[in-house]
Amino acid sequence: MSNDNQLIGLRKQKYKKLLAMNVQVYPNRVERTMYIKELIDQKDKLIETNETVKITGRLKAMRRHGKIGFGNVEDETAGIQIYVRKDVVGDENYEIYKLYDLGDFVGIEGVAFVTESGEFSIKATKVAILAKSLRPLPTVKEKIVDGKKVRYDEFSDIELRYRKRYLDLLLNPQNKNIFIQRSKIISNFRKILDNDKFLEVETPILQPLYGGANARPFITHHNTLNIDLYLRIATELYLKRLIIGGFERVYEIGKNFRNEGMDKSHNPEFTAIEIYQAYADYNDMMDLTEKLMSQTAIDVIGTDLIEFEEKKINLKSPWRRATMIDLIKEHTGFDASDFDYENIKNFCESKGIEIDPNAGPGKLITEIFETFVEAKLIQPTFVTDFPKEVSPLAKTKPNDKKIVERFELYINGSEFANAFTELNDPIDQRERLESQAKLRELGDLEANVVDEDFLEAMEYGMPPTGGLGIGIDRFVMLLTKNTSIKEVLLFPQMKPEEISVKKKKKKKK
């Protein structure tokens, strides 16, 4: 018998013993008079009144001493020590207590008191089991040394933490806290936008055509319609349809799916917020980005100064705004402002940048930026005025048709937001999408596809609009000081373990 089965077997035996004692091991209804946090907050009053309280929670520690015993019970608000005496709770209750295992959900009825060693506890008058844990939780022990918590045998295996996130949440409060922060960040975005008269909407995840970004999609199939559908790579084109439809301020928070590589900052599904505002442009979007991010930092983590990887990142607005061309000049000395293909190509070659034969000067300029500038933008920086060539959905500048009104926000060397003065000229939009289609034919799997339905919508008239997208996961990483996206996703994508193979082999033996 494997150890695993041995430990589980023992717990199953206890389950049976409880049943034999006519104890409901998984009762339907449970009574709780207060959360443990409330109990602790009312310590003095409860000791004075000797009032009976009922708490519930998971058993996190047990210390049995013959005819008495201690334990620690935790609910979501706090934990408290329980004290169980055989002569107080009676034989049957004490028997139930003895059949407790670490990880069981228990209900304790009792009165508040302070032990001889000074610990506020609850002295049980009645004990119950609310749900038995058949599988032993990993053992983590804590000790308080000089007021600091020292943890032993922490559940720290990264792979296990991701695969069994429920254990990570249960055993590592600091990791659970990441997801509390994440939730607060998202609800704070909502609060700011809702106060600003934005309407939250939901658009299709399953799309007959995908668009709004350069990326390879996931493909799925609808049986009844017998058509392939794509999981959205962005919400952009649907949100613009809503602007056309007369909603002046909309946003959507949701998952996008991109069938591409995975690394510390890319998960195949990730959360983005996209925001569209009629009668606004990319300058307004910069103001909005600053407001959302710096205000949220203050609201959620209490400061807009973040110390991360030994860098001090200052989210206090205003943030630097600089054009891509100027930043390239600043970091390399190279002046690409003339968009002269030969000149730019020569520079790329001299720096060892690989040249895609289909790339025009705009694409090359972007590559120079990515190679020499991106990683150096530690403080929040709006990189503005992108080449039109790489921005098929953004409006050109009035005085320079090679450049569009677009920005990307960089913090700590990586992209956090992308925004445009949205292209609303349907003739221009059609030409741009058609030239993307040509790139596709030349083998660019990430080029946009022509979405006739979207173009038709735009032909009815789309107001001048500013649009903005922010990567939520990366922002959560920044505020919670995590370097891996997996740490801020509850269930990051992992390769499945080949359990079936293992099991088959086991059975054969």
Next chain:
RNA sequence: GGGCUUGUAACUCAGCGGUAGAGUAUCUGCCUUUUAAGCAGAGAGUCGACGGUUCAAAUCCGUCCAGGCUCACCA
């Protein structure tokens, strides 16, 4: 995809050619104020998988599986 690296008991780890180890957890006994409770004893492992070398493999070699770091690719 390349390089480096990890995988041993439920958890955290040691062992790195000669009969599988420790602490915690679990079980048994003692124990009515403990708190990483204590003391005494016990059980628990296909040493990620499959091959190879060897008298002998957790240990050396190869392939594979799953992670991590990093570079490349990619928004």
